[in-house]
Amino acid sequence: MPITISKPILLMPKVPGVFVIGLLAAQFLLFQGGNGPDPKCRVSVERPHHSTSLKESQKFDAIKLNVTSTCNVPQDYTRITAQIQKIENNREVVAHNFSSRVAASTVKSPETAVFKNIFINCVPGVEVAYKGFAKGYVLLKNGEKIKVVGTSGNYEATDCEIGAQ
Amino acid sequence: MSYFEEFLRLGEWLSQDDRRALYKYLLLSNKEIYEVQANLLLNNTKLNKTIANGEILYSFKNGRVNYIAREIASDEFTPEMREIKLTGSHFIDLARLRKFFAQSDVDVIQNYPLPGENPQTEGGFGIDTYPYYSLAYYSNGKNRLSGLVKKFRTNDREILTKLRTL
Numbered sequence: 001m002p003i004t005i006s007k008p009i010l011l012m013p014k015v016p017g018v019f020v021i022g023l024l025a026a027q028f029l030l031f032q033g034g035n036g037p038d039p040k041c042r043v044s045v046e047r048p049h050h051s052t053s054l055k056e057s058q059k060f061d062a063i064k065l066n067v068t069s070t071c072n073v074p075q076d077y078t079r080i081t082a083q084i085q086k087i088e089n090n091r092e093v094v095a096h097n098f099s100s101r102v103a104a105s106t107v108k109s110p111e112t113a114v115f116k117n118i119f120i121n122c123v124p125g126v127e128v129a130y131k132g133f134a135k136g137y138v139l140l141k142n143g144e145k146i147k148v149v150g151t152s153g154n155y156e157a158t159d160c161e162i163g164a165q
Numbered sequence: 166m167s168y169f170e171e172f173l174r175l176g177e178w179l180s181q182d183d184r185r186a187l188y189k190y191l192l193l194s195n196k197e198i199y200e201v202q203a204n205l206l207l208n209n210t211k212l213n214k215t216i217a218n219g220e221i222l223y224s225f226k227n228g229r230v231n232y233i234a235r236e237i238a239s240d241e242f243t244p245e246m247r248e249i250k251l252t253g254s255h256f257i258d259l260a261r262l263r264k265f266f267a268q269s270d271v272d273v274i275q276n277y278p279l280p281g282e283n284p285q286t287e288g289g290f291g292i293d294t295y296p297y298y299s300l301a302y303y304s305n306g307k308n309r310l311s312g313l314v315k316k317f318r319t320n321d322r323e324i325l326t327k328l329r330t331l
Contacts, residue, residue, distance in 0.1 A: 062180075076244055077244065079294055081305065081306075097305065098181070099181060099293050099294070099295070099302065099305055100293070100294035100295060100305055100306055101291055101292070101293060101294060102246075102291065102292050102293075102294050103289050103290070103291040104243050104244055104246070104289060104290045104291070105289065106241065106288045106289055106290075107241050108288060109288060112289075113289060113291075114286060114288065114289045114291070115291055116177035116285075116286045116289070116291050117177040117178065117179060117180070117275065117291065119180065120180075120181075121180070
């Protein structure tokens with residue numbers, strides 16, 4: 001009796017070739033997207049300082065807060081609300097809340113947005129310890145929103161007092 | 166130099182109170198000009214104008230108006246910075262556009278001032294998130310009622326008087 005050996009069908013592809021190619025293409029595209037850097041942004045808040053520029057040009061005293069947001073990928077804009085805090089009677093209190101601001105990046109520096117006119121009048125002659133704070137989000141060019149928050153660090157004394165709000 | 170001309174040179178040194186008072190001043194003093202500009206925009210769907218050292222390009226599409234801006238002689242326009250929705254009622258839309266024009270003028274004056282003695286930081290375009298015609302500006306994005314209360318408490322009379330008289 002002749003022995004019949006069945007055809008080795010195990011090596012036959014069980015899925016159509018076109019589907020396999022499609023899967024490979026999808027995997028390639030996924031890996032391409034994954035190769036870019038993880039978007040990261042940070043907001044840098046400089047310590048609130050008594051502005052000499054304003055004193056010289058505008059003849060008034062003001063406490064200025066410089067804020068910059070920087071990402072490792074291009075951004076459209078950053079939106080923040082900033083605050084200056086102070087120490088009063090050994091307690092941390094809000095000295096001034098600034099209205100919410102938006103700063104757009106530029107073609108030259110697409111990863112950075114600079115906030116320019118964040119300042120508030122003050123009365124010189126009184127030493128007060130201030131700290132800057134800002135929070136908000138960055139809208140990246142790819143449409144993703146990234147939350148950011150930052151402070152200027154420790155309280156530092158300045159010889160000008162922000163008036164009561 | 167008038168107080169207003171001085172404002173055109175201050176740029177980033179315009180304080181929050183200055184900017185808001187400037188908006189109110191422009192809204193009143195440019196009423197007729199803004200109406201002419203609004204009609205031009207509604208008829209032609211585009212409007213180009215200059216203020217201080219900046220150029221503004223308005224676009225009207227699908228019932229909405231937005232603007233982009235650039236420094237005069239620069240190639241680089243900002244992204245779309247603000248948008249306003251129109252109603253289709255000519256009378257209401259004229260009023261809305263007047264406010265929008267005054268707001269965008271203040272936005273551009275603070276970013277692209279006329280040359281002056283005040284040092285300006287290079288690059289970028291920064292604006293107040295909420296326009297001065299919105300209650301959200303006064304409440305900083307919180308509820309409208311507190312915005313309304315703060316609006317009534319806000320007094321820009323001193324700066325406005327200087328803008329009108331000096």
